[in-house]
Amino acid sequence: xxxxxxxxxxxxxxxxxxxxxxxxxxxxxxxxxxxxxxxxxxxxxxxxxxxxxxxxxxxxxxxxxxxxxxxxxxxxxxxxxxxxxxxxxxxxxxxxxxxxxxxxxxxxxxxxxxxxxxxxxxxxxxxxxxxxxxxxxxxxxxxxxxxxxxxxxxxxxxxxxxxxxxxxxxxxxxxxxxxxxxxxxxxxxxxxxxxxxxxxxxxxxxxxxxxxxxxxxxxxxxxxxxxxxxxxxxxxxxxxxxxxxxxxxxxxxxxxxxxxxxxxxxxxxxxxxxxxxxxxxxxxxxxxxxxxxxxxxxxxxxxxxxxxxxxxxxxxxxxxxxxxxxxxxxxxxxxxxxxxxxxxxxxxxxxxxxxxxxxxxxx
Numbered sequence: 001x002x003x004x005x006x007x008x009x010x011x012x013x014x015x016x017x018x019x020x021x022x023x024x025x026x027x028x029x030x031x032x033x034x035x036x037x038x039x040x041x042x043x044x045x046x047x048x049x050x051x052x053x054x055x056x057x058x059x060x061x062x063x064x065x066x067x068x069x070x071x072x073x074x075x076x077x078x079x080x081x082x083x084x085x086x087x088x089x090x091x092x093x094x095x096x097x098x099x100x101x102x103x104x105x106x107x108x109x110x111x112x113x114x115x116x117x118x119x120x121x122x123x124x125x126x127x128x129x130x131x132x133x134x135x136x137x138x139x140x141x142x143x144x145x146x147x148x149x150x151x152x153x154x155x156x157x158x159x160x161x162x163x164x165x166x167x168x169x170x171x172x173x174x175x176x177x178x179x180x181x182x183x184x185x186x187x188x189x190x191x192x193x194x195x196x197x198x199x200x201x202x203x204x205x206x207x208x209x210x211x212x213x214x215x216x217x218x219x220x221x222x223x224x225x226x227x228x229x230x231x232x233x234x235x236x237x238x239x240x241x242x243x244x245x246x247x248x249x250x251x252x253x254x255x256x257x258x259x260x261x262x263x264x265x266x267x268x269x270x271x272x273x274x275x276x277x278x279x280x281x282x283x284x285x286x287x288x289x290x291x292x293x294x295x296x297x298x299x300x301x302x303x304x305x306x307x308x309x310x311x312x313x314x315x316x317x318x319x320x321x322x323x324x325x326x327x328x329x330x331x332x333x334x335x336x337x338x339x340x341x342x343x344x345x346x347x348x349x350x351x352x353x354x355x356x357x358x359x360x361x362x363x
Contacts, residue, residue, distance in 0.1 A: 002342045005301045007138055007168060007278050007333035010191045013239060017231040022224055024216060033227045040234035044198065047241045048170065048185070049177050052202040055220045056230050059197040060167045060186040061089040062210075066199050066221070067182040068093040068132060070207030071161045072102075077129030081105045083115050085140075085317045087165055090132055107133075109321050113142025113271045117152055124156035131160055135175065136168035139305055139317045139331055140271035141278030143173065150179035161205060171240030172277050173248065181205045187229060191337070192236030196229030247336035252276040254334045254343045261347050265354055268325060270318060277335075280318075282328035283350075285358035288316075291330060294353040300346055303331045 003011065019036050021029030041054050048054075057063045068090070072080070082094050084106040094104050105123045107115040115133065124131070131153045135146050150162040163182040169175050170185035177183055182205060186197035201207065213222030240247065255276045261267065270280040283291065288304040295302055305316030318326035332346070 002300045002345055004332045004334065004338065004342075004346060005303050006335040006338075007189070007331065008303060009188045009194065010335055011337060012188070012193055012232065013191045013236055015193075015232050015235050017228050020227060023227060024214070024224065033225075037225060037227065037230055040230050043234045044237055045200075047237055048175075048183065048200055049202055052200050053218070053220075055199045055201065055207075055217055056225060057197040057199060057221060058195055058226075059188075060087075060165065060184050061197070063184040063186070063197040063199040064089045064132075064163075064165055065093055066207055066210050067163045067184060068097070068130065069210055071163070071182065071205065072097070072129055073208040074206065075129035075159070075161065077127040077160070079103045079105070079125050079127045080129055081107060081120070081123050081131040081133075083107045083109055083133055085109045085113070085137065085320055086132065086134055087138055087167075090134075090165055094132075102129075109142070111322055112273060113137050113140040113317075113321065114144055115149075117148065120149060121152050121156060124153055124160065126157060128153075128157050128160045130163065132163040132165070134168075135164045135166040135170075136173065136275045136278070137271075137317070138168050139278070140280050141168075141274030141276075142271050143169070143273070143275055146180060147176040147178050150181075154179060168275065168278065171237055171244070173275055174244065177202065179203075182207075187233035187236055190236045190240050191335070193229045193232035196226055196233050198233065243336070248276065250336050251334045251338075254338055254340065255279055257340065257343050258332065258347055261351055264351060268328075270322065270325060270329060277333060279332045279334070281330055281332070282318075282325040283330065283354050283358070284328065286328055286354050287357075288328050288330045290357060291350070291353050294357065295346075295349055298349050300349055302346075303333070304329055305331065 019032040021033040023034040098104050136143050146164050153162050161181045165184045167189050171190035181203050183200040188194040211222045268282045316329045318329050
């Protein structure tokens with residue numbers, strides 16, 4: 001199997017945490033586990049923000065829910081802002097907020113996948129309680145200047161909370177979280193374990209918990225901490241950030257090599273100025289889903305859209321911002337664990353599949 005669906009999940013690094021005890025236990029195993037979590041938190045803070053509080057969750061979905069609902073319980077404003085192409089775990093929260101009496105502004109993403117700074121500024125009001133905007137888009141790879149967007153929001157309303165889902169940015173590109181109040185990231189997008197996510201609380205921001213029970217994590221998230229998951233997340237982040245620049249250049253090389261097929265296929269890049277980790281293309285006269293199935297038959301894994309809609313009939317975000325190219329869309333998402341030999345194989349398979357499906361003759 002050749003795997004190019006790393007925006008959905010990544011193969012985990014081999015990792016065997018040394019301590020497994022319940023961090024709330026008072027015996028040695030529990031004390032050691034608690035100490036390891038503290039070390040992991042320090043590691044993550046050194047990469048993410050230098051300061052703040054980290055709440056560990058079951059994944060990015062829970063972290064996003066905690067950020068959105070948890071922050072609003074401490075705010076009297078009834079206006080919130082997001083984009084019209086957010087991850088489903090953010091969109092569903094805002095749809096729920098509409099039913100709870102909140103007024104939601106959905107900022108439209110331009111063809112490049114980003115929202116307008118001017119439109120964001122115009123949307124912020126005195127009663128705006130929360131703004132949530134992605135850092136790197138999970139389907140397009142579009143990258144926001146998230147620090148700048150946070151500055152705009154706080155310049156118009158210093159009491160508004162700014163949240164970003166940074167799942168596709170953390171450990172992959174250089175990030176700047178200055179001015180951002182809440183940041184979501186998780187393990188399985190950077191070669192950590194599944195089932196572990198994190199919410200970074202900065203600038204003295206506090207959130208009300210959405211889980212209740214024990215007093216774990218300072219009362220912010222009830223339940224026994226996932227020691228193995230937390231240590232796996234920190235280990236994966238350490239590997240990613242210690243090699244951030246070289247990984248970036250390696251993945252960019254994969255992307256550039258693959259795009260040489262555009263000379264033959266005349267494909268369209270659906271987001272030009274994107275993270276090299278995510279490449280969204282449309283090939284004329286070739287349906288993305290059919291090409292995906294053809295590649296899958298050869299043992300090559302790609303996607304047509306987000307794996308987070310909960311169905312096998314994946315909807316892609318191009319239906320929202322550029323429906324003309326949606327049916328032909330294919331997402332290829334790279335990892336530093338891929339090899340150039342795999343990219344060559346992918347190129348040949350796409351050329352072969354597109355030729356068979358569209359009648360294009362190879363030069």
